[in-house]
Amino acid sequence: MQPADFTSLPAQQQLDTLYFAGDILANRYEGDNIFLLYNLRDFYVELRYDAYNSQLHQVTAFRNTDKLEPYLPYLA
Numbered sequence: 001m002q003p004a005d006f007t008s009l010p011a012q013q014q015l016d017t018l019y020f021a022g023d024i025l026a027n028r029y030e031g032d033n034i035f036l037l038y039n040l041r042d043f044y045v046e047l048r049y050d051a052y053n054s055q056l057h058q059v060t061a062f063r064n065t066d067k068l069e070p071y072l073p074y075l076a
Contacts, residue, residue, distance in 0.1 A: 001040070001041065002043075003043045003045075003061035003062055003063060004061070006040065006043075006045065006061045007059060007060075007061050011056065011059070014045075014059055015056075017040065018038050018040065018045060018047075021040060021041070022038040022039060022040045022045065023038060023039045023040075024036060024037070024038050025037045025038060025039055025044075025071065025075060026071045026074035026075055027074070028070060028071060028074060029051070032050060032051050032052055033048050033049065033050060033051060033057070034048075034049045034051050035047065035048055035049075035070070036049070037068070037071050040061075042063070043061055043062060043063045044061070044062055044063070044067070044068065045059065045060070045061045045062075046058075046059070046060045046061075046062070046067070047059055048060075
């Protein structure tokens, strides 16, 4: 599966895939948002949740390790 394939899945199927096949690596907080970082085979997935409304706002799948920088303090 490629990152674009993952993001083209329906939202519930994305979450199911992460739950059953992904490994959670870290979480971080920024303002009212909670960010969760997963590893899914050979790419990463970041979820952005609204902490107050418990709503998923964004799903980003990527391979570029530069996007891991905000998580580095939490991965040690």
